[in-house]
Amino acid sequence: MQPADLWQQWEQLMHVESLQDALLLPIARVIAAGVLSALLLLLLIVRPQTQAATNTPKQREQRGYTRAEVAQHTAEDDLWLIIRHKTTGKLQVYDVTTYVEHHPGGDAIFSNAGADCTVGFRGPQHPPTVEDLVEEYCIGWVEDA
Numbered sequence: 211m212q213p214a215d216l217w218q219q220w221e222q223l224m225h226v227e228s229l230q231d232a233l234l235l236p237i238a239r240v241i242a243a244g245v246l247s248a249l250l251l252l253l254l255i256v257r258p259q260t261q262a263a264t265n266t267p268k269q270r271e272q273r274g275y276t277r278a279e280v281a282q283h284t285a286e287d288d289l290w291l292i293i294r295h296k297t298t299g300k301l302q303v304y305d306v307t308t309y310v311e312h313h314p315g316g317d318a319i320f321s322n323a324g325a326d327c328t329v330g331f332r333g334p335q336h337p338p339t340v341e342d343l344v345e346e347y348c349i350g351w352v353e354d355a
C-alpha cells in the first residue's frame with residue numbers, strides 16, 4: 211500500500227458516519243487490531259500483579275508453628291518472620307514472601323529472617339500503618355514461644 215493510499219483511507223475514515231462503515235476500510239481494521247492487541251497486552255501485564263497483591267497469606271488457615279519450622283524459611287522466595295503483636299503481645303508468624311520485592315526498605319527485611327525480628331520491625335523507619343499492612347501476611351502463631 212502506497213503512502214498516498216493510506217492518506218486517502220485516513221481522509222475517508224475521518225468522514226465515515228458509523229463504526230460499521232469505518233470497519234470496511236483496511237486502515238481502520240489495522241488500527242482496531244492494534245488497539246485490541248495493546249489492551250490485551252496491558253491486561254496480561256496488570257492482572258498477575260493484581261493477583262499477587264490480593265492473594266496474601268492471610269487467606270490461608272491460621273495455625274501454630276514451632277520456631278524450628280519458621281527457621282526453615284529464610285530465602286527470598288520463601289521468607290517467614292516472627293513479630294510480637296503490638297496489642298496482644300502474642301508472637302505471630304508472617305509469610306512475607308510475596309511482599310519482599312515490594313519492601314521499600316529492601317534487604318533490611320532479611321535481618322533475622324526466619325526468626326523474631328520484632329526489634330527491627332518496630333524501628334523508627336516504619337510508620338504506624340505498617341502494623342496493619344503486616345497483618346495481611348499473618349499465617350499463625352509461634353506455639354513454642
Ligand code: HEM
Binds near residue numbers: 335
Ligand atoms: C526485619 C524486618 C524489617 C526491617 C529491618 C525493615 C526495615 C525497613 C527500613 C530500613 C525501611 C526504610 C527504607 C527507607 O526509607 O529508605 C523500611 C521501610 C518500610 N518497610 Fe520495612 N522492614 C522490615 C519488615 C517490614 C515488613 C514485614 C513490612 C510489611 C509487611 C515492612 C514495610 C515497610 C514499609 C511500608 C516501609 C516504608 C515506610 C515509609 O512509609 O516510609 N517492613 N523498612
